[in-house]
Amino acid sequence: xxxxxxxxxxxxxxxxxxxxxxxxxxxxxxxxxxxxxxxxxxxxxxxxxxxxxxxxxxxxxxxxxxxxxxxxxxxxxxxxxxxxxxxxxxxxxxxxxxxxxxxxxxxxxxxxxxxxxxxxxxxxxxxxxxxxxxxxxxxxxxxxxxxxxxxxxxx
Amino acid sequence: xxxxxxxxxxxxxxxxxxxxxxxxxxxxxxxxxxxxxxxxxxxxxxxxxxxxxxxxxxxxxxxxxxxxxxxxxxxxxxxxxxxxxx
Numbered sequence: 404x405x406x407x408x409x410x411x412x413x414x415x416x417x418x419x420x421x422x423x424x425x426x427x428x429x430x431x432x433x434x435x436x437x438x439x440x441x442x443x444x445x446x447x448x449x450x451x452x453x454x455x456x457x458x459x460x461x462x463x464x465x466x467x468x469x470x471x472x473x474x475x476x477x478x479x480x481x482x483x484x485x486x487x488x489x490x491x492x493x494x495x496x497x498x499x500x501x502x503x504x505x506x507x508x509x510x511x512x513x514x515x516x517x518x519x520x521x522x523x524x525x526x527x528x529x530x531x532x533x534x535x536x537x538x539x540x541x542x543x544x545x546x547x548x549x550x551x552x553x554x555x556x557x558x
Numbered sequence: 559x560x561x562x563x564x565x566x567x568x569x570x571x572x573x574x575x576x577x578x579x580x581x582x583x584x585x586x587x588x589x590x591x592x593x594x595x596x597x598x599x600x601x602x603x604x605x606x607x608x609x610x611x612x613x614x615x616x617x618x619x620x621x622x623x624x625x626x627x628x629x630x631x632x633x634x635x636x637x638x639x640x641x642x643x644x
Contacts, residue, residue: 444644458643459568461636464620489643501644521644527622529636530643531568544569547640 411473411485415465417492419499429484429504436483438510440517442503448496453542454535458500460491461529472523476505479519480512487520489530519558526555560585560632566607567638570614573607583629590616591625593635608637615640 412429414420422443430439446456469487476485484506494500501524505516526547534542565578587593594611597604608614616623617636629635 460643461565461567461617461620461638464617464636467620468622525644526641528643529567529617529638529641531639532642533568544639545642547642551644 409477409482409484411470411477411487413466413469413473413486414488415460415462415469416488416490419490420488420502422499422502425486425488425502426504429486429506432484432506435508436506437508438513439504439506440510440513442501442517442521443499444501444521446494446496446498446500448537449534452534452537453496454537454539455493455495456500456545457493457533457535457541458491459531459533460489464529465489465491468528469524472520472527475523476516476519480505480507480516482507482512482516485516485520487524489524489528491530493535522551522554522558525551560629562629562632563634565634565636567636569639570607570637573603575603588628589625590618590623590627590629590635593629594625594637597637613640614638 426439426441430436473485473487482505486504489501503517503520505513507513532545536542560583562581562583563578564581566574571577587596594608598608615638618632619634
């Protein structure tokens with residue numbers, strides 16, 4: 404089966420998601436899935452400094468841009484399924500922010516596609532993180548890092 | 559003059575003081591760079607938000623563009639800082 408027939412699942416939502424449920428949904432699709440790679444990104448408290456992260460996003464473009472990144476991943480790797488879910492709003496330490504699930508016949512494509520998705524999500528998907536400090540006051544906007552840009556350029 | 563919706567996000571939105579506005583673009587603005595320089599001169603908030611125009615990311619009709627992109631066909635133009643999602 405050609406990768407071009409795969410339709411990615413992309414969701415932008417405020418509410419949390421269930422990792423196991425999302426993996427099961429993606430894996431239910433076919434008998435030729437040999438590898439499922441799941442990456443989930445969680446909110447850290449930065450050693451007790453933060454009470455939450457606030458994620459602002461660009462409604463409409465967020466879905467469109469992640470959709471474009473997912474279509475590119477499907478063009479580049481022989482995937483059998485691809486899911487990307489990104490949350491917005493106030494997220495407390497320990498909660499999920501993002502998940503990418505890539506399924507393929509073999510592990511290499513699934514690993515690479517998941518890493519590609521995350522590198523581009525971080526630098527191209529229109530989301531912005533702001534820190535909320537442990538005393539409850541809003542802190543600074545998080546700065547983009549050169550390391551993330553470098554990771555994106557390797558593809 | 560062309561009417562477009564301008565949208566601002568994160569610290570660009572905060573410094574300009576509004577999330578979006580409808581604006582008539584003067585006909586002498588050709589590129590994204592022209593627009594950034596024109597906005598900079600509007601008031602102190604824009605000047606502060608766009609003080610370093612080279613770091614501002616821009617989307618036209620919800621697709622990333624660079625500062626050399628022409629403004630023709632733009633219905634919605636968004637200005638925002640480098641992204642920090644994921």
